Amino acid sequence: MTTLTPMMQQYQDAKQAxxxxxxxxxxxxxxxxxxxxxxxxxAVLNLTLTSREKGDNAIPMAGFPxxxxxxxxxxxxxxxxxxxxxxxVEDPKQAKGLVRREVTRxxxxxTLTDDALLDPRESNYLAAVIMGEPVGxxxxxxxxxxxxxxxxPPARLADELARIDPxxxxxxxxxxxxxxxxxxxxxxxxxxxxxAFGKAVAxxxxxxxxxxxxxxxFGFEDGPAVGAAGAILDYLKETQKSELSHIDRLVPYGADxxxxxxxxxxxxxxxxxxxxxxxxxxxxxxxxxHTVTAMGSRLLSEWLxxxxxxxxxxxxxxxxxxxLIADAPLADSLTEELxxxxxxxxxxxxxxxxxxxxxxxxxxxxxLRLLPKVKARLTARKSPLLARLEDELDLCPELRAKLDxxxxxxxxxxxxxxxxxxxxxxxxxxELRDLAAGGREWIARYQAEEAERSGxxxxxxxxxxxxxxxxxxxxxxxxxxxxxxxxxxxxxNAERYITPELKEYEEKVLTAVERAKDLEYELFxxxxxxxxxxxxxxxxxxKILAQIDALVSLAALARKRGYCRPTIVEExxxxxxxxxxxxxxxxxxxxxxxxxxxxxxxxxxxxxxxxGAPPAKLKGPANILLITGPNMAGKSxxxxxxxLLTLMAQMGSWVPARQATIGIADRIFARVGASDELSRxxxxxxxxxxxxxxxLHTATRRSLVILDEIxxxxxxxxxxxxxxxxxxxxxxxxACRTLFATHYHELTELAALLPGVANLNVxxxxxxxxVVFLHKIIAGAADKSYGIHVARLAxxxxxxxxxxxxxxxxxxxxxxxxxxxxxxxxxxxRRSKTHIQLTLFEAGEHPLLDQIRGLDLNExxxxxxxxxxxxxxxxxxxxxxx
Numbered sequence: 001m002t003t004l005t006p007m008m009q010q011y012q013d014a015k016q017a018x019x020x021x022x023x024x025x026x027x028x029x030x031x032x033x034x035x036x037x038x039x040x041x042x043a044v045l046n047l048t049l050t051s052r053e054k055g056d057n058a059i060p061m062a063g064f065p066x067x068x069x070x071x072x073x074x075x076x077x078x079x080x081x082x083x084x085x086x087x088x089v090e091d092p093k094q095a096k097g098l099v100r101r102e103v104t105r106x107x108x109x110x111t112l113t114d115d116a117l118l119d120p121r122e123s124n125y126l127a128a129v130i131m132g133e134p135v136g137x138x139x140x141x142x143x144x145x146x147x148x149x150x151x152x153p154p155a156r157l158a159d160e161l162a163r164i165d166p167x168x169x170x171x172x173x174x175x176x177x178x179x180x181x182x183x184x185x186x187x188x189x190x191x192x193x194x195x196a197f198g199k200a201v202a203x204x205x206x207x208x209x210x211x212x213x214x215x216x217x218f219g220f221e222d223g224p225a226v227g228a229a230g231a232i233l234d235y236l237k238e239t240q241k242s243e244l245s246h247i248d249r250l251v252p253y254g255a256d257x258x259x260x261x262x263x264x265x266x267x268x269x270x271x272x273x274x275x276x277x278x279x280x281x282x283x284x285x286x287x288x289x290h291t292v293t294a295m296g297s298r299l300l301s302e303w304l305x306x307x308x309x310x311x312x313x314x315x316x317x318x319x320x321x322x323x324l325i326a327d328a329p330l331a332d333s334l335t336e337e338l339x340x341x342x343x344x345x346x347x348x349x350x351x352x353x354x355x356x357x358x359x360x361x362x363x364x365x366x367x368l369r370l371l372p373k374v375k376a377r378l379t380a381r382k383s384p385l386l387a388r389l390e391d392e393l394d395l396c397p398e399l400r401a402k403l404d405x406x407x408x409x410x411x412x413x414x415x416x417x418x419x420x421x422x423x424x425x426x427x428x429x430x431e432l433r434d435l436a437a438g439g440r441e442w443i444a445r446y447q448a449e450e451a452e453r454s455g456x457x458x459x460x461x462x463x464x465x466x467x468x469x470x471x472x473x474x475x476x477x478x479x480x481x482x483x484x485x486x487x488x489x490x491x492x493n494a495e496r497y498i499t500p501e502l503k504e505y506e507e508k509v510l511t512a513v514e515r516a517k518d519l520e521y522e523l524f525x526x527x528x529x530x531x532x533x534x535x536x537x538x539x540x541x542x543k544i545l546a547q548i549d550a551l552v553s554l555a556a557l558a559r560k561r562g563y564c565r566p567t568i569v570e571e572x573x574x575x576x577x578x579x580x581x582x583x584x585x586x587x588x589x590x591x592x593x594x595x596x597x598x599x600x601x602x603x604x605x606x607x608x609x610x611x612g613a614p615p616a617k618l619k620g621p622a623n624i625l626l627i628t629g630p631n632m633a634g635k636s637x638x639x640x641x642x643x644l645l646t647l648m649a650q651m652g653s654w655v656p657a658r659q660a661t662i663g664i665a666d667r668i669f670a671r672v673g674a675s676d677e678l679s680r681x682x683x684x685x686x687x688x689x690x691x692x693x694x695x696l697h698t699a700t701r702r703s704l705v706i707l708d709e710i711x712x713x714x715x716x717x718x719x720x721x722x723x724x725x726x727x728x729x730x731x732x733x734x735a736c737r738t739l740f741a742t743h744y745h746e747l748t749e750l751a752a753l754l755p756g757v758a759n760l761n762v763x764x765x766x767x768x769x770x771v772v773f774l775h776k777i778i779a780g781a782a783d784k785s786y787g788i789h790v791a792r793l794a795x796x797x798x799x800x801x802x803x804x805x806x807x808x809x810x811x812x813x814x815x816x817x818x819x820x821x822x823x824x825x826x827x828x829x830r831r832s833k834t835h836i837q838l839t840l841f842e843a844g845e846h847p848l849l850d851q852i853r854g855l856d857l858n859e860x861x862x863x864x865x866x867x868x869x870x871x872x873x874x875x876x877x878x879x880x881x882x
Contacts, residue, residue, distance in 0.1 A: 300550040
């Protein structure tokens with residue numbers, strides 16, 4: 001058995017403490033990895049794989065300079081790895097023997113606090129789940145201290161995880177995450193022992209951390225939410241091995257005050273990432289975000305993920321945005337002040353976890369200097385929200401005075417090297433600095449005196465880390481060297497000497513420098529404690545700065561793009577005049593996007609009015625809008641745009657329209673596009689039907705539903721039947737605002753059968769064989785889909801196009817009546833008001849059936865019966881022959 005060296009034994013002990021993590025082991029100026037960790041890291045980081053020892057005892061090894069930790073750590077975390085960091089925990093100068101090393105933290109995707117590893121615009125949540133009825137769910141952002149928990153029905157878990165979008169989720173070893181985690185999700189699943197989720201253990205962990213005797217003050221009892229929150233705190237204490245006092249409260253999440261969006265809807269509407277490429281660019285978040293601070297950007301994303309359902313709160317935000325739009329100089333001045341604001345939330349978290357640098361404290365100080373200016377800008381505001389933000393903005397004057405007096409304007413990254421405490425702040429430090437500076441002056445004077453005394457004008461005093469200060473004399477003057485000089489080193493063309501006097505002053509200078517550095521570090525620790533003592537006040541001010549930034553951002557966009565203030569009402573209605581898709585309105589060339597109107601729950605035109613004709617006749621309030629028209633004409637854009645404008649209004653944003661009245665929605669459902677989930681054994685059509693079923697079960701009268709091409713994933717008659725029945729069900733059961741885009745023209749018959757259904761179509765102009773899509777939504781039903789025209793534009797061969805036209809003509813002759821209407825649709829039986837019955841494909845009566853009903857079997861002989869049957873067979877054979 002090979003005997004381990006003391007160093008490798010230290011490594012093995014650290015590795016055993018974190019067996020599942022890749023271990024970075026600090027050795028001098030490098031972090032080293034060994035064995036399988038070295039092989040894995042070499043592949044991920046593109047490092048050279050070397051070896052420690054030789055021959056049979058060779059140990060694979062790879063490493064990088066300790067200064068490059070952040071860069072390499074980001075790559076390892078990005079590769080989905082857990083990383084343990086073993087640092088030197090004692091000063092090598094004071095160590096007796098081998099320097100002691102310990103694991104100082106374990107870094108995972110959900111436990112990041114360093115700026116270099118985090119996207120400043122996005123929250124970085126760690127979540128925990130306890131399966132059951134109800135489900136316990138908790139989530140925390142370690143870099144800011146935000147900590148929430150909730151108890152939810154199992155059916156809502158996937159939607160809540162999609163809303164939170166955690167990068168890591170803790171799951172008990174005894175439960176299965178597959179039902180709630182979508183394949184391809186960026187979320188890392190971390191298995192934890194079941195006892196970590198136990199209510200008693202979790203409760204005790206939370207009580208100890210918060211220093212309370214009960215969790216009732218936070219709004220919690222001993223439910224599964226407490227178990228999930230306790231599991232998170234236990235995990236953080238295990239991995240961080242540092243103070244976590246910035247996590248100072250556990251907040252209950254109230255879903256009843258926010259608009260609910262399921263996972264499919266968030267994906268379909270591309271709120272934070274595009275569906276196809278998964279990029280932020282091209283999403284609604286990217287369009288709305290004109291913030292100038294990281295905190296404001298994260299808050300705006302949070303508003304987007306959690307739109308409001310309380311009218312007063314929505315109106316307060318809209319009022320604030322409106323005041324900032326009306327007062328452009330105010331908004332511009334606030335923007336300029338906020339540009340100098342640093343990420344206070346994450347700065348405070350780094351201070352508390354012991355990872356802050358002097359530069360971090362300097363950034364915090366510069367932010368505190370700006371607070372009085374921001375507060376002054378908000379004085380005498382009319383909107384209640386802006387007035388409240390001004391009143392609640394805490395300037396933290398005591399902390400600012402302390403940091404301002406202590407810190408230099410420019411501070412270094414390293415706290416142990418000094419150079420960041422302002423002169424005059426601390427008298428003993430000034431004295432040490434004077435002593436060090438005076439010692440250097442003495443050395444300069446000493447050099448001049450010795451040159452004169454020895455008669456060697458080229459004599460000079462130098463310094464290096466090995467010999468300290470020395471006198472250097474060229475060989476040319478070797479004969480003049482005084483006898484009192486002690487030779488230390490020979491170099492090219494010169495000799496180096498020391499004297500007792502020089503060594504004495506060297507010790508004074510170097511000791512003063514080191515003592516000054518040590519004292520500066522002590523003062524740095526005192527400043528960190530002062531920041532920690534103000535944690536709650538700093539975080540409160542940070543949240544206010546973030547709100548101001550988010551409101552100014554929304555105002556800047558609205559002013560630039562000509563948005564209108566939506567009127568928010570409680571009734572489930574929708575009226576948008578000249579609405580525009582918020583993303584396409586910006587990304588398309590100026591003036592090319594065609595605005596459109598939307599009316600739901602209010603009277604609307606039956607058919608478009610011709611130019612110069614009287615106003616179109618109005619139909620009663622319609623909640624379900626059936627939109628027909630060709631591909632590429634804008635049906636999907638129209639229905640998505642409606643959902644996005646509703647969502648924007650409820651998050652407190654003005655909207656791209658000339659006028660808008662938005663009835664508050666409790667939920668938005670979007671079934672748009674198709675995607676297989678083969679890893680779950682679900683086809684496109686299965687996913688479509690699953691999402692449709694969820695809508696039919698959970699939508700209410702206050703919901704907004706947008707559906708695109710329901711039923712297209714199966715045979716024509718199957719799909720048409722389902723689409724028809726879905727519309728009837730939404731009409732009769734939920735009566736919710738619904739935009740239903742379809743190519744099934746047969747569905748347009750529903751507008752005549754159901755009072756709450758209205759037809760819309762995309763205007764098209766035909767000229768010769770050309771078709772022009774006007775992208776304008778008008779009243780009435782489309783009579784064509786123009787699919788063959790689109791196929792021609794796509795480059796389908798001419799022979800296929802011509803054959804398709806022939807087949808289309810035959811099919812239309814068979815299935816359309818003389819008026820061009822579908823032969824399939826028939827009015828359903830309205831006698832039963834409560835029973836939904838699809839009568840779309842009810843079998844027609846055959847003439848033979850009347851003959852069979854008219855037969856009197858008691859009067860019919862066997863020969864007559866056979867004769868009748870034979871005649872029927874002949875008749876059927878003749879019809880088949882046609």
